[in-house]
Amino acid sequence: MTQHEETLEFRYTGNNSTLKLNTKLITPGDASSAHNFEHYYNDIFTRLPYNTQRAYISDYNEFAIFCRQSGMQGFTNDFAHNETCIKQYVDELCRSPLAYRTIKRRLSALSKFLGVAKLPNPIIRSAYLRDFIRLSLIENRKYRLSHKQAVPLTIEMLEQINNAIIPDSLLELRDIAIINLMFDALLRADELVRVCVDHISARNNTLLVISSKSDQSGQGQYRFVSSSTISMIQEYINEANLDPKTKMPRELTDLRGLHKGILFRRLTNHKTALLPFDENIPRHMANVLNYSSVYRIWQRIALRAGITDNITPHSGRVGGAVSLAEDGASLPELQLAGGWQSPEMPGHYTKQANVKRGGMAKLSAKRKR
Known part of the structure; x- marks a missing residue:
């Protein structure tokens, strides 16, 4: 790893590509934190899956861009400063078109960074910030879900x-x-x-x-x-x-x-x-x-x-899941079909399909409504 004026450069040997971390995340002159991160890179980071490496670097750099554009200093040894910095970043993320999960991932990456650099981490230690993040994300999720989602491409539409x-x-x-x-x-x-x-x-x-x-x-x-x-x-x-x-x-x-x-x-x-x-x-x-x-x-x-x-490129994935759920596929079958590690998303499609098999759906069919 070699240090440049504003970036730390990582070379991933698996595909000979280069990932660059913006050092604006750390206050210039904080040699101890930079050393901690370099130590983590040498012993741990290079052994992580490349997709994980790429996601971490991307999330770190997005935060650095926010700091530069908002005129904020990077992370320091000041707990209150880091708390204010992250709070403003959460506000910015919740005003953006980013998905709920993307915002959660970015904050998780920052928490990891603070832990690696051994800097005060208000994401973990501040009850105020934890509640602020939780409520902001809940409101953000409600807002996102109220907007138009990808229209499922059902089996009938495919035919x-x-x-x-x-x-x-x-x-x-x-x-x-x-x-x-x-x-x-x-x-x-x-x-x-x-x-x-x-x-x-x-x-x-x-x-x-x-x-x-x-x-x-x-x-x-x-x-x-x-x-x-x-x-x-x-x-x-x-x-x-x-x-x-x-x-x-x-x-x-x-x-x-x-x-x-x-x-x-x-x-x-x-x-x-x-x-x-x-x-x-x-x-x-x-x-x-x-x-x-x-x-x-x-x-x-x-x-x-x-x-x-x-219909959009995501309509096939959503439509395939919905069609399987409506056909009675179990949760494990849905997970296998879509490659989901967690049952959360396929469970959402199962709930959606169950509505069409519920009591009101049966009553409407019986009355030909």
């Missing part, structure tokens, strides 16, 4: 899409395969864009998800993929591996082919071929999808299928 769109181009073959795969495997957008050709097993009807928010060990999770979705993916691969000009199969060395690597990629302007991709060539990394491109795919498919609901 409407598949019946309305008969793919006649590489673009539509790719897009239809994406929608169906995200529903089957309850994928987040950031999981979808990392799917590789060899992660899908037609024999076992499975998808190996190697990068997930809930998979901190990095061992991967298996999700189910229907035979119809696998057929759509194979049709997309077959079309991608045909040269649109000669109608001949592409050579294995052709970087526009789809023989290995990232499965879903960007297309040429004519939408008839994939852009070249080689993970060893940095500029080619721009030829894979990101959240914005996945979002546009969902909007385009909804328009083509005549769906007026505002």
Whole structure:
């Protein structure tokens, strides 16, 4: 670890990437706290999962940006100062569009930082601050839940899409395969864009998800993929591996082919071929999808299928969970389907489904209301 003017630089040997921590978190000149953090980095931090490392650094740096923009000093040995600093940060977070869980995670990261640096930690020691954070987050959660959530893509809506769109181009073959795969495997957008050709097993009807928010060990999770979705993916691969000009199969060395690597990629302007991709060539990394491109795919498919609901990339995950719950799936089955480590979110979908099977729902059906 090497120290620069405003950052501590960490090199993660697993993928040779660099993470930088903004030292504005610590008052300049506080050598003891910086030494404590460096000691933790050498003995502990490098052994944490890379996703955890990245999340900690990102959360630390976001707080440093807040301090700089608000003209506040970083953490010090003054308990009252740290309490005021965090209180103002909580106010700022609760005014932002960040999700409830994201705010909780950021505060947890700051508490960890204070503990590592051996600085006064009001998040733990201040009853006033603990209650302030708790009440602020409760109000924030109520506010967020009152806003429009992701519209679930139910199994009925998925069938409407598949019946309305008969793919006649590489673009539509790719897009239809994406929608169906995200529903089957309850994928987040950031999981979808990392799917590789060899992660899908037609024999076992499975998808190996190697990068997930809930998979901190990095061992991967298996999700189910229907035979119809696998057929759509194979049709997309077959079309991608045909040269649109000669109608001949592409050579294995052709970087526009789809023989290995990232499965879903960007297309040429004519939408008839994939852009070249080689993970060893940095500029080619721009030829894979990101959240914005996945979002546009969902909007385009909804328009083509005549769906007026505002479905988004998260609609497949939510809709898959809701459809499973409505079909009577147990909580463990839901957790397995979506790769959730905690039963909290799948439990939410189960409660939502139970409403449709409750007494008022039965009465309304009986009276044909």
